[in-house]
Amino acid sequence: MRWEVRITGLGGQGAITAGHILGRAAVIYDGKEAVVTEGYSPYITGGWSRADVVIADEPIDYPLVTKLDALLTMYQEGLDTNLKLVKPQGFIITEKTMVNAAGAGGLRVFEVPALLIADRLGKRILLNVVMLGALVGFLGVVSPDAVKRALADRFPKAAELNRRAFDAGFEVASRLLRGGEVSEELIGEGEAI
Amino acid sequence: MSEKLLKPGTYFMMGNMACVEAALIAGCRFFAGYPITPSSEIFERASLRFPQVGGVAVEMEDELGSMAAIIGASYAGAKAMTATSGPGFSLMMENIGLAFIMEAPVVVVNVQRAGPSTGIPTLVGQGDVMQARWGSHGDLETIAYCPSSVQEFFDLTIKAFNTAERFRTPVFVLADQVVGMMWERLRVPQYEEIEVVERExxxxxxxxxxxxxxxxxxxxxxxxxxxxxxxxxxxxxxxxxxxxxxxxxxxxxxxxxxxxxxxxxxHEIWRWEEQMMDDAEIAVIAYGSTARSALKAVKTARSRGIRVGLVKLLTIWPFPDELIEKISQKVNAIVVPEINYGQLIHPVKEHAKCPVVGVNWAPGSLIEPHVIVDALEVIAA
Incomplete structure (x- = not known):
């Protein structure tokens, strides 16, 4: 099996970092094959950036994405420009407050309140980790333990906070997949920043 | 070996970074360069890693100076390298000829991007194939390895140093943007399994x-x-x-x-891999990241009943003429996909005894497999 994922956001949101973590988790801890390629507009902060992650059970021939099993986007144009790449049976994950997913044309869309969750955890920088947790939950290809270990490798000092952010995103995915709602209790205690 | 070298094991790493780790394991301790995408991560990591193992990484005034510096370091006894992309490779040509005539072992990594001139920063190309052969004036024989994965970038960088030392000549690693910037599995073998050639x-x-x-x-x-x-x-x-x-x-x-x-x-320099060639009636001959598209295309065509195989060239210079001649006597046609408008196809045509068809695609992206499949279907019909 081969899965193709695009994670896209604006420079600074951590889209490429999330892609690296996912690829590392698949290869190092789940024993799968993965290729991560990246792209970005000619800005450092504020322009678009993306990580493309191909994951497979066997060696990967063509290393780039062609038709997406999953599109994760944290900005509006990321949905609009990449929509055509998503397979009919694929799905889209959006950050709920940053993307209006109304135009997703019949594809499955999961809206994740990642910004709110990140704020409740005390750091908006956790946005991409919450989204990554949701992606891993919806995709069901890479194990959550593998991703948490890869996160801890990359950010050892923030391992605990990242674990909480990841778990929150993963739990959102679990609830939504069971047809449930994302309740206040799930989003977490505390004031939003 | 130094404790600061990348330890044997499995890594998830970018091609350009794997290239630096390979160079250090091969014994390279001098890097001179002038940064350019998509090779910049090589210089960036070299600046960090060379000093950690007692080596030197120095930024030069330009690419010609970088070549001069590594030739000097080579004559001072060091294994030496530089890294660049097409525009910088052009600027190195004069001193590549110098390294050749002086018989200075050096390794030049070219992570190709789309050209000509400064072309498209930073999208993929394979337009420096002929430049690697004939770019410097006079009669040269050059050596060029082409990796198609992070693992091959690692392995062939070590091979490049070994070949440079044995042959006392400049050796190129002709990578491309896709291979240089992709992240993938890298297995570093036990050091005793890695051959490292020392200069006589x-x-x-x-x-x-x-x-x-x-x-x-x-x-x-x-x-x-x-x-x-x-x-x-x-x-x-x-x-x-x-x-x-x-x-x-x-x-x-x-x-x-x-x-x-x-x-x-x-014969010592030629490296290639064959897949699905046993009963092949058509051979796809590919190198670098294009070999990945070609493999996908060959599998797709096979699923449609076309008897086709892949020959992945890891060495493109010196050109493996005997291999091409042998393959061309087994198959009815050869297809050569390249991210340029036709370069390696010329020596293939020179040595093949069967028809040779090019698949050329160079808008700054990797050839998509379906383009190769289309060509295979036309030929098979």
Whole structure:
């Protein structure tokens, strides 16, 4: 099996970092094959950036994405420009407050309140980790333990906070997949920043 | 080996970074460069890693200076490298010829991007294939390896140093943007499984009994600066002592030696892999990241009943002429996909005994497999 994922956001949101973590988790801890390629507009902060992650059970021939099993986007144009790449049976994950997913044309869309969750955890920088947790939950290809270990490798000092952010995103995915709602209790205690 | 080298094990790493780790394991301790995408991560990581293992990474004023610096370091006894992309490769050409005639072992990594000129920063291309062969003036034999994965970028960088040291000549690793910037599995073998070739050095007491440049031999030990070998090393055509000459016979001997040491041992340099070739009626001959598209295309075409196989060239220079000739006698047609408008197809045509068709695509992206499949379907029909 081969899965193709695009994670896209604006420079600074951590889209490429999330892609690296996912690829590392698949290869190092789940024993799968993965290729991560990246792209970005000619800005450092504020322009678009993306990580493309191909994951497979066997060696990967063509290393780039062609038709997406999953599109994760944290900005509006990321949905609009990449929509055509998503397979009919694929799905889209959006950050709920940053993307209006109304135009997703019949594809499955999961809206994740990642910004709110990140704020409740005390750091908006956790946005991409919450989204990554949701992606891993919806995709069901890479194990959550593998991703948490890869996160801890990359950010050892923030391992605990990242674990909480990841778990929150993963739990959102679990609830939504069971047809449930994302309740206040799930989003977490505390004031939003 | 140093404890600071990348330890044996499995990593998830970018191609450009794997290249640096390979260079260090191969014993390279001098890097000179001028940064350019998509090779920049090589210099960036070299700046961090070379000092950690007692090496030096220095930023030069330009690419020509980078070549000059690594030739100097090579003559001072170091294994030396630089990294660039097409625009910088152009600027290095003069001193690549210098390394060739001076017989200085150096490794030049070119992570190709779309050209000509400064082209498209930073999208993929394979437009430097012929430049790697004929870019520097005069009669050269060059050596170029083409990786198609992070693992091959690692393996072939080590191979490039070994070949440079054995042949005392500049060796190219002709990567491309896709391979240089992709992240993928890297397995670092146990060090004892990794072959590392050390340079044969000339000692001063040998100079009494033999000239420093013995043109009757393919391989000569190298005089190292500061070891007491008082040897003239020149960019001009030189005799066995290293002194410039205009003598026709000496010129003939020198060039025969420089070209012959590579031509006579091309078998040692050739590396390739064949897949699904046993019953193939069509062969796809591909190199670099294009080989990944080609493999996908071959599998797709096979699923549609077309008997096609892949020959992935890891060495493109010296050109594996005997291989191509042999394959062309087994198949009815050869397809050569390239991210350029037709470069390696020319020596393929020169040596193939069957029709050769190019699949050319160079808008700054990797050839998509369906383009190769389309060509295969037309040929099969």
């Amino acid at each position: 050095r000339l000692s001063p007491d040998m100079l009494g009994s033999r000239p420093p440049f013995d043109y009757s031999q393919d391989f000569n030990p190298m005089p190292i600066v500061g070891t007491g070998c008082r040897v003239n090393v020149d960019s001009l055509t030189h005799d066995e002592r290293g002194y410039p000459t205009t003598d026709h016979a000496v010129s003939e001997r020198m060039l025969s030696h420089l070209l012959g040491k590579i031509r006579n041992h091309a």
